[in-house]
Each structure stands twice: as C-alpha cells, then as structure tokens.
Amino acid sequence: MLKISNLSKQFTGNDFYSLDDVSMEIQKGEIVGLIGKNGAGKSTLMKLMAKSLKPTQGTITYKGEDIHSRDNVLDDFGIMIDPVFYPEMTVLDNLKFYLKLHGKTDLYDNIEPTLKLVELWESRNRKPKGFSFGMKQRTALAIALVAEPDFLILDEPFVGLDPIGVQKLIDILKQWSSERQISMLISSHQLGELEALCSRYVYIEDGKLADSFSGKEHPSIMVHLDGERDWDFILPILPLLDDDVDLDGTVLEISTKTNAEKLNKIFGILAEQDLITKVDIKENHLKDIFMKG
Template identity: 50%
Template sequence: MQELVKINNLSKKYRKNSFYSLKDVNVTINDGDIIGLIGKNGAGKSTFLKLITKAINPTTGSIEYKGQNIHQADNVLEPFGIMIETVFLPYLSVIDNLNFYLEIHNKTEYKDNIKNTLNLVGLWAHRNRKPADFSFGMKQRVALAIALVTEPSFLILDEPFVGLDPVGVSNLIDILKQWASKRQVTMIISSHQLEELESLCTRYIFIDQGQLRKAFNKNVALMEIQTTKLSDDLIKTLKQYGQTVEYNAQNNKIVISKDISQKDLNNLLLILTQAQVINSISNNNSQLKGFFDTEKG
C-alpha cells in the first residue's frame, strides 16, 4: 500500500502544562487503512487528532500528507472529512448548516448528498430544527453529517458512534466499509466502543500517557488460555510462535491468534497439556479487550 501520512517525532506540550500531552510519536498511515485510535481518557488521543487536522501546531516533529508538511502548506487537508469538535452554527437549522458548509468550502456540487447523509445519521426528520437545543448525541450527529457529506477520501472521526441508535451504528459501519472497499477511503476513528471498532478497523494505534505504546494490525484472537505461572522455559517456547501467541505474565493469560497454523496450534496445546499448566480455555472475540488486559500494570 502507498504511504499516505508520515508522522515523525511528533510532540505537543501546552504552555500551561509542565508535561507533554504527546511525546515523540512516530507512525505511518497507508492509503486505505482504517485505523482505530484507542486509549484511556486523557491519554493524548484528542491532541493527536487535533495535530493531524491542523487545529493546533506541534511543539516538535512533523506530519506529512503525500509528502507535504501539513503545517507548512495551504489547503493540504482539502480531501479530508473531519469530526473532532462541533463545528456547526447552533442557530442555523441542520440543513442550513450543511448548505452553509458546502458553500463556504466551494463544494456545492455535493448538495445532492445532503438528504442521504442526514438519513444515514438519523437527522432528516430534524433537518429544519436548530442544533442549539439538541442533546449531546444529536449534536454529534450534526458534526458527523458535515464530515461525511462531501464523500471525502480521508476521514478523521472522534467518537462517531455516540448518539446513534443500534440501527444507525450498523448503517454507518456498513457505509464506511463500502467507502473503504470501493473508494479506498482512509480513516482514523477514535472511539471507546471497542466492538464497533473491531467490526470496522484494519489497524490500531494505542496511545497511553502521551506515548505511542503500540501500532498493530487487526488480528482476531482464536482463544484465550488461563494458566498457572509458567516457567522461563515455557515462556521461551511461547516466544517461538511469534505474533500468533501473546503471553501476559501478570495475569497468566495466553492469547492465541486466529492466524496460527493448525500444526502450531496442536503442538502448543500438547506442550501446555503435558506441562499441566492449563486452568481454562475460552473463545475470545475481542482483540482490543484482550489487548487492554495485557497492557495493565
């Protein structure tokens, strides 16, 4: 895949703080990636998104989009659809907000998309209402509609599932999947709703305490094995299976990827059985939940 975004030694320290909100982040994003941005509240996710969208300037480091430094070039984010904070005018109706957005960005050719977009986020019936009196969830939906209406080639969405009912969430995920497969839309989606991220994303970026802890590909776990405390020799044996097997010594848990071969799986289960270290075996359908478990401590 073609490299689309290159982030080099990216750091941000706000003047009022004695600490860095983001420190020395290095990561690349490829064309067509659907990135799930994960981390606890206050980890630095919002700062990361604001830097990518030029809402704030970095203290050090750079972000390049198609080889251009976004903080040194004009109109470089033209193909982006961005939902980070509410950007609408609260005393204009919903439909007038979308029309105004398209007019000031000289994208009036997308006005025919307004009805479908508002239907997608469940706001067509409320199109003539003003968002000033909306709930937080409905305001999120207005911001989401603005981000989607121009069918951008790069989407940056912060908590896009908030305020949508289950049908709305399912419809949005289906649309985003279609855009990814048919139009190669690249996406960065920050959300605490891990199940929705796992149904959509192909890669993940985990930020903790302002640092990039791990960037990893989607890798659905096949099973989890709860064990007794393993010997050093057994731990060395597990490492021979590479990324298909992860072991967390703190909670004595082995996570086995679905990418493991049948031969390796049989050999591993035989080794663990002979060592008499298995307490329980369970299916694990949540890679992210398991990942957070392994990152505790």
C-alpha cells in the same frame, strides 16, 4: 498517505508532554483505530492532525506535503473531533453552508443520504442549539461525511446512534475504504464497533505510542471439530485457509471479518459431515490492551 514523524506537543505551563515523540503512518484506504484511556493524548493527536493545534516538535505530511506548508492542505479531509456547527442554523443549512464554503455545491445531492445515514433527516429543519449531546455529535458527523472526503478523522462517531444506525455507519465506512480507498483514523471507547471496522489499531498511553497491531485481532468464531473422524474433511477446506481462517489441530478459527460466501462454504462442508462439536467466541484483545497498566 499520511505520515507522522516524531510528533510532540507540550502545552504552555505544563512540565510534561501531552504527546511525546509519536511516529506512525496511515496508508490509502486503511482504517486505523485509535484507542487509549481518557487523557492519554488521543484528542491531542487528532487535533494536531487537523491543524487546530501546532506541534512543539515533529512533522505531519499528507501526500508528501507538510500540512503547515500552506492553507487548504486538508481540503480533502472530513473531521469530527469536537462537535462544530452553527447552532442557530438548521441542520440542512449547516451542511449546505459547509459545502458552499468548500466550493462543493455540486455535492448538495449528498445531503439527504448523509442525514438519513446519521438519522437526522427528520430533524433537518431544526436548529442544533436545542439538540441533545448525541444529536449534536451526529450533526458534526454528517458535516464530516457529506463532502466525500479522502481522509476521515473521527472521534467517537458512534455516540448517539442506535444499533441499526451504528451498523449502517460501519457498513458505509467499510464500503468507502474498499471502493473509494478513503483513509480513516477513528477513536472510540466502543471497542466492539472498532473491532467490526478497523484494519489496524494504535494504542496511546501517557502521550506515547505504546502499541500497534493489525486487525487480525478481530473476534473469532472458534469451531471445535470432531477429532475422532476421518480427516479427509480437511481437503476442501484447505483452499479457504488465509489470514481470516486458520486451522489449529481440531479447532477452526474464523475471523468475524470473513465474508458471507466463505462462511457458507465452510459451514456447509462441516455440517454436511456432522463435524462440529462446539462453537464459541474468541474475543478481540482490544479490551486487554485498553485495561492494561
């Protein structure tokens, strides 16, 4: 859906590239996590994708079309990089103005559920100029979500949300990815939230794409089984083994992505035969990737 080819950015006056020869693709319905330390080039990459910066070299194509070939190529995008809104307009008027500007006044009914999602419905008649940083972030997030975009670019979307709000946002983004096939690039230092959401990750270091890996690296539940027991128990579990559930010796590794129906089946089989000896958590290696170097 979106293809980045040999993308580089060198700012005037610098003798180095802030982004250096990055190539990657994002498929339809895919949620990609963008991780890296401060100053690594994440924001530069997202701003290039949003056309707020022009590349020094390389191209970005969306649905096969160069994003710089004409105006409004990114009309289907929802973008939250820096908080952008009119501080002297109410939150409600900001969203109405955004939809009107994009010719989507038929989506006014989205405003209330969107503001409730980001916990701003009660503040809808307030002006963002007096908001805290977190509330400003949530205002920008609401603007990015309200127009039912086909592609989302989100920088630190969880900032300012309480744990319930974070979970609601994760749930709705996963639902959009699954049901509406919306593609997303999400950058955050809140690695646990990314782990719960993303299907793939890219790691930027010193302006270069240093690593890319799939969502199989989600945290896993490690279920230790009684190795002294009759191994006939494995037979009903075999059909449940896949990318999210793996049996290695006497340890059953279950991704935290696994749906509730499958979890209930697995634990029902194991509990019925008293096979569980211990349960612990295998953490995602996002933190290790982030801390390296």
